[in-house]
Amino acid sequence: MTLLKSAFFGALLLSTSGAFAQEVTLRFQHFVSxxxxxxxxxxxxxxxxVEADSRGRIKVELYPFMQLGGGAAEMYDLIADGAVDGGWVIPGYQPGRFPEAEALELPFMVTKSGExxxxxxxxFTQEHLMDDFADVHLLAAHMHGPGIVHKTGPGIQAVSDFEGLNLRGPSRAATLFLDKLGANPIGMPVPAFPEALSKGVLDGGVITYEMSPSLKLDELTDSHTDVAGEKSLxxxxxxxAMNKDSYAALPDDLKAVIDANSGAMASAWAGRAHDTGDKEGRQVLVDAGNELAEISAETTAQMVALGDEVIAEWIADVTAKGLDGAGLVASARAKVAANRLPAN
Structure with missing residues (x-):
């Protein structure tokens, strides 16, 4: 009898531990180095x-450079359709599809702190965008650090210096502003930026310090110009985000692991990552001997005024499409003001 009991409980323990040791592999994709x-x-x-918190039961595999297929602009649909389990999405790569999110991308809207x-x-996403992203399971929403003007030749000193420049822009809001400044904006995902520079298609573009090393901007451009003040150009x-079915298929305890690594915590973490990268990328440019410039406060004020024109035109445009443009801008500004970190 004792042997039978031992065999029974041994089998039960093996069955239980086998269920507990269930392994899940999630394939996440992105489009950069x-x-x-x-x-x-x-x-x-x-x-x-995630792997540590799940005691090894979840393995997240990361695939850079769109190794699992598709283009950077297709990432949202690749996740929603289940071609990948998750990944990194720039909604602005599909102009007009997620118009409410553009409120955060308008000129001088956010501070230079990515966090x-x-x-x-x-x-802002929790209040306004959850319906927009209903096709995926949202893990974080974040932004990078300050956008910088990287170009061949000397840095920007006056608004007139933008005149006629062919500059890469990553989003509709950015290209609207570049156009207002007098440049010829060319919308382009980041993977295409270095080649366009090397072929002379572009005079430069706007992107962060942190992307400079992986895009070889220390070699392909000469100057890197920021605006004055605490707000980002x-x-x-x-x-x-994660595929909804991939998330739903997880047992409850593994869902809890994903949940614990999502939301406000993960969003702030992603922003800090960009801040760290900005320091590293800026140093690469310094070491290369490139020009790091800052536009004067007076010229920055002129650019802010032009940015305000872009914002007013954006409000009118999205309002005509049935959105509360003024309300979205007011909400974005309020969220920015409410999320300032203590001064060091």
């Missing part, structure tokens, strides 16, 4: 933490 800031300081540490901007982005909105 694994050495760039977000993959290095957020995505990989996030994947490692602050990302905390504001998560709050432009910014870009991202989501870190």
């Amino acid at each position: 694994p050495a760039s800031a977000n993959p290095k300081h957020f995505m990989q540490p996030w994947a490692d933490k 602050e901007a990302s905390m504001a982005a998560w709050d 432009y910014n870009l909105f991202f989501i870190w």
Whole structure:
């Protein structure tokens, strides 16, 4: 009898431990170098933490450079359709599809802290964008650090210096502003930026310091210009998202692991990753001997006034399409103001 009981409980224990040791592999995809800031300081540490928190039961595999197929502009649909289990999305790569998110990307909307901007982005997303992203399971919403003008030749000193420049822009809001400044904006996902520079298609473009090393902007451009003050020339909105069926298929305890690594915490973490990368990327440009410039406060004020024109025109445009443009801008500004970090 004792032997029978021992065999029974042994089988029960084996069955229970086998269920507990269920392994799940999630394939996440992105479109940049694994050495760039977000993959290095957020995505990989996030994947490692999920694995550790699940005691090895969840493995997150990261695929850079769209290795699983598709283009950067297709990422949202690749996740929604289940071609990948999750990944990194720039909604602005599909102009007009997610218009409410553009409120955060308007000129001089957010501060130069990626962490602050990302905390504001998560709050704004919770209030305004959850319906827009209903096709995916949202893990984080975040923004990068300050957008910088990288170009061949000397840095920008006056608004007139933008006149006629062919500049890459990442989003509709950014290209609207570049157009207002007198440049010829060319909408372009980040993977195409270096080749366009090397072929002379572009005079430069707007992107962060942190992307400079992986895009070889220290070699392909000569100057890197920021605006004066605490607000960013432009910014870009991202989501870190998962396929809904992939999430739903997880047992409850593993859903809890994903949940614990999602939301405001993950959004702020992603923003900090960009801040860390900005410091590293800026130093690469300094070491290369490139020009790092800052537009004067007077010229920045002129640019802010032009940015206000873009904002007014954006409000009129989206309002005509049935959205509360003024309300979205007011809400974005309120979220930014409410998510300032204590001064060091």
